[in-house]
Amino acid sequence: MVLVGGITRLTDSGLSMTDWHIITEVIPPLNEQQWEAAFDEYKQFPEYQKINSNYDFQLEDYKFIYFWEWFHRLLGRLLGVVFIIPFIYFWVTKKLDKETLKNCFVLLFLGGFQGFLGWYMVKSGLVDNPYVSHYRLAMHLITAFITFAFTFWVALNLIYPKKEPEYISFRNLLRFTYFILIIQIVWGAFVAGLNAGLIHNTWPLMNDGKLIHESVFIEQQPVWRNFIEGKSGVQFIHRYLAYVVVALILIIWVKAKQLTLTFAQQQSVNWLLILVGVQFVLGIFTLLYAVPLSLGVLHQIGAFFLLAGMTFSLHRFSR
Incomplete structure:
Protein backbone atom coordinates (compact mmCIF):
# COMPACT_ATOMS: atom_id res chain seq x y z
CA MET A 1 0.00 0.00 0.00
CA TYR A 160 6.24 -11.46 22.47
CA PRO A 161 3.70 -11.85 25.32
CA LYS A 162 6.48 -11.67 27.93
CA LYS A 163 8.21 -8.35 28.46
CA GLU A 164 11.98 -8.03 28.51
CA PRO A 165 14.18 -6.22 31.04
CA GLU A 166 13.50 -2.49 30.79
CA TYR A 167 16.01 0.33 31.07
CA ILE A 168 14.07 3.50 31.73
CA SER A 169 16.61 6.09 30.54
CA PHE A 170 17.39 4.02 27.45
CA ARG A 171 13.67 3.68 26.69
CA ASN A 172 13.27 7.45 27.00
CA LEU A 173 16.08 7.90 24.47
CA LEU A 174 14.22 5.55 22.11
CA ARG A 175 11.01 7.51 22.61
CA PHE A 176 12.73 10.81 21.84
CA THR A 177 14.34 9.34 18.71
CA TYR A 178 10.98 7.92 17.64
CA PHE A 179 9.45 11.40 17.93
CA ILE A 180 12.27 12.99 15.89
CA LEU A 181 11.88 10.28 13.23
CA ILE A 182 8.16 11.07 12.96
CA ILE A 183 9.02 14.76 12.46
CA GLN A 184 11.56 13.79 9.80
CA ILE A 185 8.97 11.72 7.94
CA VAL A 186 6.52 14.65 8.05
CA TRP A 187 9.16 16.93 6.49
CA GLY A 188 9.86 14.24 3.92
CA ALA A 189 6.19 14.50 2.94
CA PHE A 190 6.56 18.30 2.75
CA VAL A 191 9.52 17.80 0.39
CA ALA A 192 7.43 15.46 -1.77
CA GLY A 193 4.37 17.71 -1.75
CA LEU A 194 6.34 20.82 -2.75
CA ASN A 195 8.63 18.97 -5.21
CA ALA A 196 11.48 20.34 -3.11
CA GLY A 197 13.71 17.42 -4.05
CA LEU A 198 14.13 18.89 -7.53
CA ILE A 199 16.35 21.74 -6.30
CA HIS A 200 19.74 21.88 -4.57
CA ASN A 201 20.68 18.50 -6.04
CA THR A 202 24.16 18.48 -4.52
CA TRP A 203 25.56 16.86 -1.38
CA PRO A 204 26.90 17.35 1.27
CA LEU A 205 26.60 21.09 0.53
CA MET A 206 23.67 22.90 -1.06
CA ASN A 207 24.11 24.77 -4.35
CA ASP A 208 27.15 27.04 -4.69
CA GLY A 209 28.99 25.01 -2.06
CA LYS A 210 27.02 26.41 0.87
CA LEU A 211 25.94 24.72 4.08
CA ILE A 212 22.85 26.92 4.09
CA HIS A 213 21.78 28.39 0.77
CA GLU A 214 20.47 31.98 0.92
CA SER A 215 17.21 30.89 -0.74
CA VAL A 216 16.35 29.04 2.49
CA PHE A 217 15.35 32.38 4.05
CA ILE A 218 13.89 34.46 1.19
CA GLU A 219 11.16 32.46 -0.55
CA GLN A 220 8.44 33.18 2.01
CA GLN A 221 7.57 35.95 4.43
CA PRO A 222 7.70 35.97 7.41
CA VAL A 223 10.95 33.99 7.61
CA TRP A 224 9.55 31.08 9.62
CA ARG A 225 7.18 30.15 6.77
CA ASN A 226 10.21 29.17 4.67
CA PHE A 227 10.65 26.08 6.82
CA ILE A 228 7.14 24.78 6.25
CA GLU A 229 6.18 26.23 2.85
CA GLY A 230 9.39 27.21 1.03
CA LYS A 231 11.06 24.60 -1.15
CA SER A 232 14.59 25.49 -0.05
CA GLY A 233 13.65 25.81 3.61
CA VAL A 234 11.74 22.54 3.70
CA GLN A 235 14.57 20.69 1.99
CA PHE A 236 17.04 22.30 4.42
CA ILE A 237 15.09 20.93 7.42
CA HIS A 238 14.82 17.48 5.86
CA ARG A 239 18.53 17.43 4.96
CA TYR A 240 19.88 18.35 8.36
CA LEU A 241 17.30 16.53 10.44
CA ALA A 242 18.60 13.38 8.72
CA TYR A 243 21.95 13.94 10.46
CA VAL A 244 20.14 14.24 13.79
CA VAL A 245 18.32 10.94 13.24
CA VAL A 246 21.57 9.18 12.29
CA ALA A 247 23.37 10.66 15.32
CA LEU A 248 20.61 9.61 17.72
CA ILE A 249 20.58 6.04 16.42
CA LEU A 250 24.37 5.88 16.69
CA ILE A 251 24.03 7.01 20.32
CA ILE A 252 21.38 4.31 20.87
CA TRP A 253 23.70 1.66 19.42
CA VAL A 254 26.68 2.77 21.55
CA LYS A 255 24.63 2.96 24.75
CA ALA A 256 23.12 -0.46 24.04
CA LYS A 257 26.63 -1.93 24.11
CA GLN A 258 26.86 -0.90 27.77
CA LEU A 259 23.69 -2.78 28.78
CA THR A 260 22.97 -6.45 29.38
CA LEU A 261 20.43 -7.16 26.67
CA THR A 262 18.39 -10.12 25.52
CA PHE A 263 18.88 -11.42 21.99
CA ALA A 264 15.74 -9.65 20.69
CA GLN A 265 16.77 -6.35 22.26
CA GLN A 266 20.27 -6.51 20.79
CA GLN A 267 18.96 -7.49 17.37
CA SER A 268 16.47 -4.62 17.38
CA VAL A 269 19.26 -2.11 18.01
CA ASN A 270 21.53 -3.68 15.38
CA TRP A 271 18.77 -3.50 12.79
CA LEU A 272 18.23 0.16 13.60
CA LEU A 273 21.84 0.93 12.72
CA ILE A 274 21.60 -0.98 9.42
CA LEU A 275 18.27 0.56 8.43
CA VAL A 276 19.27 4.15 9.17
CA GLY A 277 22.49 3.67 7.18
CA VAL A 278 20.60 2.35 4.15
CA GLN A 279 17.99 5.12 4.43
CA PHE A 280 20.63 7.84 4.68
CA VAL A 281 22.41 6.60 1.55
CA LEU A 282 19.09 6.31 -0.31
CA GLY A 283 18.30 9.90 0.66
CA ILE A 284 21.60 11.15 -0.73
CA PHE A 285 21.20 9.39 -4.08
CA THR A 286 17.54 10.40 -4.35
CA LEU A 287 18.64 14.01 -3.99
CA LEU A 288 21.65 13.77 -6.31
CA TYR A 289 19.57 12.23 -9.11
CA ALA A 290 16.64 14.66 -8.59
CA VAL A 291 14.13 12.10 -7.35
CA PRO A 292 13.79 9.48 -10.10
CA LEU A 293 10.76 7.24 -9.56
CA SER A 294 12.77 4.19 -8.43
CA LEU A 295 14.86 6.04 -5.84
CA GLY A 296 11.94 8.15 -4.62
CA VAL A 297 9.88 5.02 -3.93
CA LEU A 298 12.83 3.22 -2.32
CA HIS A 299 13.47 6.21 -0.06
CA GLN A 300 9.86 6.18 1.09
CA ILE A 301 9.97 2.43 1.70
CA GLY A 302 13.24 2.93 3.59
CA ALA A 303 11.46 5.34 5.94
CA PHE A 304 8.73 2.74 6.39
CA PHE A 305 11.21 0.06 7.43
CA LEU A 306 13.14 2.44 9.66
CA LEU A 307 9.92 3.27 11.49
CA ALA A 308 9.28 -0.47 11.78
CA GLY A 309 12.74 -0.91 13.30
CA MET A 310 12.13 1.91 15.77
CA THR A 311 8.76 0.40 16.71
CA PHE A 312 10.35 -3.01 17.29
CA SER A 313 13.14 -1.54 19.43
CA LEU A 314 10.75 0.55 21.52
CA HIS A 315 8.49 -2.45 22.05
CA ARG A 316 11.36 -4.58 23.27
CA PHE A 317 12.30 -1.96 25.88
CA SER A 318 8.78 -1.04 26.99
CA ARG A 319 6.78 -2.14 30.00
Whole structure:
Protein backbone atom coordinates (compact mmCIF):
# COMPACT_ATOMS: atom_id res chain seq x y z
CA MET A 1 0.00 0.00 0.00
CA VAL A 2 2.79 2.41 0.90
CA LEU A 3 4.76 1.41 -2.20
CA VAL A 4 1.83 2.06 -4.53
CA GLY A 5 1.06 5.29 -2.68
CA GLY A 6 4.62 6.46 -3.35
CA ILE A 7 4.33 5.60 -7.03
CA THR A 8 0.98 7.39 -7.20
CA ARG A 9 2.53 10.56 -5.77
CA LEU A 10 5.71 10.48 -7.87
CA THR A 11 3.84 9.86 -11.14
CA ASP A 12 1.38 12.70 -10.36
CA SER A 13 -1.48 10.21 -10.57
CA GLY A 14 -3.37 11.22 -7.44
CA LEU A 15 -5.78 13.65 -9.14
CA SER A 16 -6.76 11.36 -12.01
CA MET A 17 -9.93 10.14 -10.28
CA THR A 18 -12.00 13.22 -9.59
CA ASP A 19 -14.75 11.69 -7.49
CA TRP A 20 -15.10 9.22 -4.65
CA HIS A 21 -17.47 6.25 -4.91
CA ILE A 22 -17.06 3.55 -2.30
CA ILE A 23 -18.45 0.68 -4.39
CA THR A 24 -18.80 1.58 -8.07
CA GLU A 25 -15.22 2.72 -8.70
CA VAL A 26 -13.86 -0.68 -7.64
CA ILE A 27 -14.38 -1.60 -11.30
CA PRO A 28 -12.42 0.72 -13.64
CA PRO A 29 -13.73 1.79 -17.07
CA LEU A 30 -14.09 -1.33 -19.22
CA ASN A 31 -14.53 0.04 -22.73
CA GLU A 32 -13.48 3.02 -24.82
CA GLN A 33 -16.77 4.82 -24.25
CA GLN A 34 -16.35 4.63 -20.46
CA TRP A 35 -12.71 5.71 -20.73
CA GLU A 36 -13.64 8.71 -22.86
CA ALA A 37 -16.30 9.70 -20.34
CA ALA A 38 -13.80 9.47 -17.46
CA PHE A 39 -11.22 11.43 -19.47
CA ASP A 40 -13.77 14.14 -20.31
CA GLU A 41 -14.60 14.49 -16.62
CA TYR A 42 -10.88 14.78 -15.78
CA LYS A 43 -10.58 17.60 -18.34
CA GLN A 44 -12.94 19.72 -16.24
CA PHE A 45 -10.39 20.00 -13.41
CA PRO A 46 -7.31 22.20 -12.85
CA GLU A 47 -4.60 19.56 -13.35
CA TYR A 48 -5.61 19.02 -16.97
CA GLN A 49 -6.58 22.62 -17.69
CA LYS A 50 -3.47 24.25 -16.20
CA ILE A 51 -0.79 21.58 -16.74
CA ASN A 52 -1.53 18.58 -18.95
CA SER A 53 -3.42 20.51 -21.63
CA ASN A 54 -0.11 22.23 -22.42
CA TYR A 55 1.36 18.90 -23.46
CA ASP A 56 0.29 16.22 -25.89
CA PHE A 57 -1.67 14.50 -23.12
CA GLN A 58 -3.79 11.76 -24.68
CA LEU A 59 -6.19 9.07 -23.45
CA GLU A 60 -3.35 6.55 -23.08
CA ASP A 61 -1.52 8.95 -20.78
CA TYR A 62 -4.68 9.35 -18.74
CA LYS A 63 -5.10 5.56 -18.47
CA PHE A 64 -1.61 5.34 -16.97
CA ILE A 65 -2.21 7.85 -14.18
CA TYR A 66 -5.74 6.53 -13.61
CA PHE A 67 -4.37 3.02 -13.02
CA TRP A 68 -2.12 4.02 -10.14
CA GLU A 69 -4.77 6.03 -8.28
CA TRP A 70 -7.36 3.29 -8.88
CA PHE A 71 -4.94 0.60 -7.70
CA HIS A 72 -4.07 2.63 -4.58
CA ARG A 73 -7.75 3.02 -3.69
CA LEU A 74 -8.41 -0.66 -4.42
CA LEU A 75 -5.64 -1.71 -2.04
CA GLY A 76 -7.17 0.55 0.60
CA ARG A 77 -10.48 -1.27 0.26
CA LEU A 78 -8.77 -4.67 0.35
CA LEU A 79 -6.93 -3.67 3.53
CA GLY A 80 -10.29 -2.85 5.09
CA VAL A 81 -11.75 -6.23 4.12
CA VAL A 82 -8.65 -8.13 5.26
CA PHE A 83 -8.92 -6.44 8.66
CA ILE A 84 -12.67 -6.28 9.28
CA ILE A 85 -13.76 -9.85 8.40
CA PRO A 86 -11.26 -11.67 10.66
CA PHE A 87 -11.76 -9.02 13.36
CA ILE A 88 -15.51 -9.61 13.48
CA TYR A 89 -14.94 -13.38 13.58
CA PHE A 90 -12.43 -13.19 16.45
CA TRP A 91 -14.63 -10.68 18.30
CA VAL A 92 -17.82 -12.76 18.00
CA THR A 93 -16.04 -16.00 18.97
CA LYS A 94 -14.41 -14.22 21.97
CA LYS A 95 -10.86 -14.97 20.86
CA LEU A 96 -9.56 -11.52 21.82
CA ASP A 97 -8.59 -10.32 25.29
CA LYS A 98 -9.72 -6.84 26.38
CA GLU A 99 -6.42 -5.15 25.53
CA THR A 100 -6.26 -6.60 22.00
CA LEU A 101 -9.95 -5.82 21.41
CA LYS A 102 -9.41 -2.20 22.43
CA ASN A 103 -6.37 -1.97 20.15
CA CYS A 104 -8.34 -3.42 17.25
CA PHE A 105 -11.01 -0.74 17.62
CA VAL A 106 -8.24 1.87 17.51
CA LEU A 107 -6.95 0.23 14.31
CA LEU A 108 -10.44 0.23 12.83
CA PHE A 109 -10.72 3.96 13.50
CA LEU A 110 -7.23 4.67 12.11
CA GLY A 111 -8.00 2.75 8.91
CA GLY A 112 -11.24 4.65 8.34
CA PHE A 113 -9.61 7.97 9.17
CA GLN A 114 -6.81 7.22 6.73
CA GLY A 115 -9.34 6.69 3.94
CA PHE A 116 -10.99 10.01 4.80
CA LEU A 117 -7.61 11.79 4.75
CA GLY A 118 -6.89 10.32 1.31
CA TRP A 119 -9.98 11.97 -0.13
CA TYR A 120 -9.41 15.15 1.91
CA MET A 121 -5.95 15.37 0.33
CA VAL A 122 -7.17 14.74 -3.23
CA LYS A 123 -9.94 17.29 -2.81
CA SER A 124 -7.38 20.06 -2.22
CA GLY A 125 -6.06 19.65 -5.77
CA LEU A 126 -9.45 19.70 -7.50
CA VAL A 127 -10.43 23.32 -6.81
CA ASP A 128 -8.10 26.02 -8.18
CA ASN A 129 -4.55 24.81 -7.56
CA PRO A 130 -3.69 21.64 -9.54
CA TYR A 131 -1.50 20.35 -6.69
CA VAL A 132 -2.59 18.71 -3.48
CA SER A 133 -1.85 20.56 -0.26
CA HIS A 134 1.51 19.42 1.09
CA TYR A 135 0.03 19.68 4.58
CA ARG A 136 -2.74 17.23 3.68
CA LEU A 137 -0.22 15.00 1.92
CA ALA A 138 1.85 14.91 5.12
CA MET A 139 -1.25 14.09 7.17
CA HIS A 140 -2.14 11.25 4.80
CA LEU A 141 1.39 9.83 4.82
CA ILE A 142 2.09 10.07 8.54
CA THR A 143 -1.31 8.59 9.42
CA ALA A 144 -0.51 5.64 7.14
CA PHE A 145 2.83 5.17 8.89
CA ILE A 146 1.29 5.48 12.37
CA THR A 147 -1.48 3.04 11.44
CA PHE A 148 1.17 0.56 10.32
CA ALA A 149 3.29 1.15 13.44
CA PHE A 150 0.33 0.56 15.74
CA THR A 151 -0.63 -2.57 13.78
CA PHE A 152 2.92 -3.81 14.19
CA TRP A 153 2.83 -2.99 17.92
CA VAL A 154 -0.34 -5.08 18.37
CA ALA A 155 1.32 -7.93 16.47
CA LEU A 156 4.43 -7.67 18.65
CA ASN A 157 2.26 -7.89 21.76
CA LEU A 158 1.04 -11.25 20.48
CA ILE A 159 4.45 -12.47 19.26
CA TYR A 160 6.24 -11.46 22.47
CA PRO A 161 3.70 -11.85 25.32
CA LYS A 162 6.48 -11.67 27.93
CA LYS A 163 8.21 -8.35 28.46
CA GLU A 164 11.98 -8.03 28.51
CA PRO A 165 14.18 -6.22 31.04
CA GLU A 166 13.50 -2.49 30.79
CA TYR A 167 16.01 0.33 31.07
CA ILE A 168 14.07 3.50 31.73
CA SER A 169 16.61 6.09 30.54
CA PHE A 170 17.39 4.02 27.45
CA ARG A 171 13.67 3.68 26.69
CA ASN A 172 13.27 7.45 27.00
CA LEU A 173 16.08 7.90 24.47
CA LEU A 174 14.22 5.55 22.11
CA ARG A 175 11.01 7.51 22.61
CA PHE A 176 12.73 10.81 21.84
CA THR A 177 14.34 9.34 18.71
CA TYR A 178 10.98 7.92 17.64
CA PHE A 179 9.45 11.40 17.93
CA ILE A 180 12.27 12.99 15.89
CA LEU A 181 11.88 10.28 13.23
CA ILE A 182 8.16 11.07 12.96
CA ILE A 183 9.02 14.76 12.46
CA GLN A 184 11.56 13.79 9.80
CA ILE A 185 8.97 11.72 7.94
CA VAL A 186 6.52 14.65 8.05
CA TRP A 187 9.16 16.93 6.49
CA GLY A 188 9.86 14.24 3.92
CA ALA A 189 6.19 14.50 2.94
CA PHE A 190 6.56 18.30 2.75
CA VAL A 191 9.52 17.80 0.39
CA ALA A 192 7.43 15.46 -1.77
CA GLY A 193 4.37 17.71 -1.75
CA LEU A 194 6.34 20.82 -2.75
CA ASN A 195 8.63 18.97 -5.21
CA ALA A 196 11.48 20.34 -3.11
CA GLY A 197 13.71 17.42 -4.05
CA LEU A 198 14.13 18.89 -7.53
CA ILE A 199 16.35 21.74 -6.30
CA HIS A 200 19.74 21.88 -4.57
CA ASN A 201 20.68 18.50 -6.04
CA THR A 202 24.16 18.48 -4.52
CA TRP A 203 25.56 16.86 -1.38
CA PRO A 204 26.90 17.35 1.27
CA LEU A 205 26.60 21.09 0.53
CA MET A 206 23.67 22.90 -1.06
CA ASN A 207 24.11 24.77 -4.35
CA ASP A 208 27.15 27.04 -4.69
CA GLY A 209 28.99 25.01 -2.06
CA LYS A 210 27.02 26.41 0.87
CA LEU A 211 25.94 24.72 4.08
CA ILE A 212 22.85 26.92 4.09
CA HIS A 213 21.78 28.39 0.77
CA GLU A 214 20.47 31.98 0.92
CA SER A 215 17.21 30.89 -0.74
CA VAL A 216 16.35 29.04 2.49
CA PHE A 217 15.35 32.38 4.05
CA ILE A 218 13.89 34.46 1.19
CA GLU A 219 11.16 32.46 -0.55
CA GLN A 220 8.44 33.18 2.01
CA GLN A 221 7.57 35.95 4.43
CA PRO A 222 7.70 35.97 7.41
CA VAL A 223 10.95 33.99 7.61
CA TRP A 224 9.55 31.08 9.62
CA ARG A 225 7.18 30.15 6.77
CA ASN A 226 10.21 29.17 4.67
CA PHE A 227 10.65 26.08 6.82
CA ILE A 228 7.14 24.78 6.25
CA GLU A 229 6.18 26.23 2.85
CA GLY A 230 9.39 27.21 1.03
CA LYS A 231 11.06 24.60 -1.15
CA SER A 232 14.59 25.49 -0.05
CA GLY A 233 13.65 25.81 3.61
CA VAL A 234 11.74 22.54 3.70
CA GLN A 235 14.57 20.69 1.99
CA PHE A 236 17.04 22.30 4.42
CA ILE A 237 15.09 20.93 7.42
CA HIS A 238 14.82 17.48 5.86
CA ARG A 239 18.53 17.43 4.96
CA TYR A 240 19.88 18.35 8.36
CA LEU A 241 17.30 16.53 10.44
CA ALA A 242 18.60 13.38 8.72
CA TYR A 243 21.95 13.94 10.46
CA VAL A 244 20.14 14.24 13.79
CA VAL A 245 18.32 10.94 13.24
CA VAL A 246 21.57 9.18 12.29
CA ALA A 247 23.37 10.66 15.32
CA LEU A 248 20.61 9.61 17.72
CA ILE A 249 20.58 6.04 16.42
CA LEU A 250 24.37 5.88 16.69
CA ILE A 251 24.03 7.01 20.32
CA ILE A 252 21.38 4.31 20.87
CA TRP A 253 23.70 1.66 19.42
CA VAL A 254 26.68 2.77 21.55
CA LYS A 255 24.63 2.96 24.75
CA ALA A 256 23.12 -0.46 24.04
CA LYS A 257 26.63 -1.93 24.11
CA GLN A 258 26.86 -0.90 27.77
CA LEU A 259 23.69 -2.78 28.78
CA THR A 260 22.97 -6.45 29.38
CA LEU A 261 20.43 -7.16 26.67
CA THR A 262 18.39 -10.12 25.52
CA PHE A 263 18.88 -11.42 21.99
CA ALA A 264 15.74 -9.65 20.69
CA GLN A 265 16.77 -6.35 22.26
CA GLN A 266 20.27 -6.51 20.79
CA GLN A 267 18.96 -7.49 17.37
CA SER A 268 16.47 -4.62 17.38
CA VAL A 269 19.26 -2.11 18.01
CA ASN A 270 21.53 -3.68 15.38
CA TRP A 271 18.77 -3.50 12.79
CA LEU A 272 18.23 0.16 13.60
CA LEU A 273 21.84 0.93 12.72
CA ILE A 274 21.60 -0.98 9.42
CA LEU A 275 18.27 0.56 8.43
CA VAL A 276 19.27 4.15 9.17
CA GLY A 277 22.49 3.67 7.18
CA VAL A 278 20.60 2.35 4.15
CA GLN A 279 17.99 5.12 4.43
CA PHE A 280 20.63 7.84 4.68
CA VAL A 281 22.41 6.60 1.55
CA LEU A 282 19.09 6.31 -0.31
CA GLY A 283 18.30 9.90 0.66
CA ILE A 284 21.60 11.15 -0.73
CA PHE A 285 21.20 9.39 -4.08
CA THR A 286 17.54 10.40 -4.35
CA LEU A 287 18.64 14.01 -3.99
CA LEU A 288 21.65 13.77 -6.31
CA TYR A 289 19.57 12.23 -9.11
CA ALA A 290 16.64 14.66 -8.59
CA VAL A 291 14.13 12.10 -7.35
CA PRO A 292 13.79 9.48 -10.10
CA LEU A 293 10.76 7.24 -9.56
CA SER A 294 12.77 4.19 -8.43
CA LEU A 295 14.86 6.04 -5.84
CA GLY A 296 11.94 8.15 -4.62
CA VAL A 297 9.88 5.02 -3.93
CA LEU A 298 12.83 3.22 -2.32
CA HIS A 299 13.47 6.21 -0.06
CA GLN A 300 9.86 6.18 1.09
CA ILE A 301 9.97 2.43 1.70
CA GLY A 302 13.24 2.93 3.59
CA ALA A 303 11.46 5.34 5.94
CA PHE A 304 8.73 2.74 6.39
CA PHE A 305 11.21 0.06 7.43
CA LEU A 306 13.14 2.44 9.66
CA LEU A 307 9.92 3.27 11.49
CA ALA A 308 9.28 -0.47 11.78
CA GLY A 309 12.74 -0.91 13.30
CA MET A 310 12.13 1.91 15.77
CA THR A 311 8.76 0.40 16.71
CA PHE A 312 10.35 -3.01 17.29
CA SER A 313 13.14 -1.54 19.43
CA LEU A 314 10.75 0.55 21.52
CA HIS A 315 8.49 -2.45 22.05
CA ARG A 316 11.36 -4.58 23.27
CA PHE A 317 12.30 -1.96 25.88
CA SER A 318 8.78 -1.04 26.99
CA ARG A 319 6.78 -2.14 30.00
